[in-house]
Amino acid sequence: MKIAVIGGTGLIGSQVVTRLKAAGHDATPHSQSTGTDVISGKGLDEALAGAGTVVNLTNSPTFDEASAGFFRTSMDNLVAAAGRNGVRHFVVLSIVGVDQVPELDYYRAKVLQEDILKAGPVPYSIVRATQFMEFVDAILSWTTDGDTVRLPATPIQPIAAADVAAAVAEVAAGAPLGGVLDVAGPEVFALDELGRLTLRHRADARTVVTDPAAGMFGAVKGDVLTDRNARLAPTRYTDWLS
Template sequence: MKVVVIGGTGLIGSKLVGKLKEHGHEAVPAAPDTGVNTLTGEGLAEVLRDASVVADVSNSPSFADDAVMEFFRTSTTNLLNAEAEAGVTHHVALSVVGTERLQQSGYFRAKQAQEELIKASGIPYSIVHATQFFEFMNGITDAATDGDTVRLAPVGIQPVHSDDVAAQVGRTAVGAPVNGVVEVAGPDRYQLDDLIREGLAARNDPRTVAADPHATYFGAELAEDTLLPGPDAHLGETRFTDWLAQQQ
């Protein structure tokens, strides 16, 4: 099976390509540095020739409201049009658990727009909603930092390792389209402020964490379950504490 991985040279994409190849599939990484640009359409027709599945794990280079909306609308529209021309029979996209609950945030409004384009395309699809990657904890911390204080809402979070996300996207890509959402999360549930405290302590980072119920997450206020998956989520195997120990 030929699977084209959009964003195939990034964190998730490179792992996804490797996992698909290990299982005997023809996995083709597609990104600007391989000559494929979903914003301009360059290289799309060529790379999609004879492809059965497209797995889009790309991300916007900018999180500014207008730029991220433009990225996801334009790239997804170009990609879906090219897939229709090529006869692709399964579109898989990686998105985020809680996207529909985070619409105060420009980034998540753009992700919602991406999902709506996919659903309306007529191409059989599967959307994989992942919780926050372990590798993204530093970004969450920096975004919430004010001076030496990290202000975070004391809400639930169930972070996941990127390897486990790539594995779930791979399983979804080679399976039948679900025409809906599949969730993947880590095995352990935390409180967001406690999780970040643990990460800071492991790195001997002197910043302090303040639990603030009104602290925003990339522009959105959080309820207790905003970032949490539903009861049917697929759970990864890697625990945050084990991953954190390996980083030291």
């Protein structure tokens, strides 16, 4: 099967392409570096020509209110190009609990992305994943002040990027779900405790202080970013750290 992976040179996209090729599919990565621009539309028809499936793994360059404009324009362009080129399956990667955090601009923008896909003419699948283990360092850096890291006790269920890529590749190679597949890591942590665990493992001298309002995840109310009924990935966080 010919599969176009838009955003196919990034953290998830590159692994998705590798997995699809290993399974015998004709998977091609497309990004700005290959001449494909989801905002201007440049190169989209060339990228999707002859593809049975398109996987969209592009992401907004910001997490603020501007992210809505990115997802609206990129999805409008991609959906239109998919329709013109006879694509039969459109896959998007989203976030577990994304529709439960309207306080966050970026999460509202991702819901918009999902809604545009659902309203379009191409059969679709949405893979929702929990927070990537690879992003924990960035989360710590957002709220670091000197030797102190402020984090809320928000429950999260971290998943390895490799496990996300495996799920996306599997869905891309199959029939459209016409719905959502949730994938999550095998363990739930309070974010502040996850921060302490990470710093201990790395012999990092910073101290985590629990602050319910700190950072982006301070806006999350309740246990909405985990899903114990999701498909659980095999990689545990301490194993990934090691």
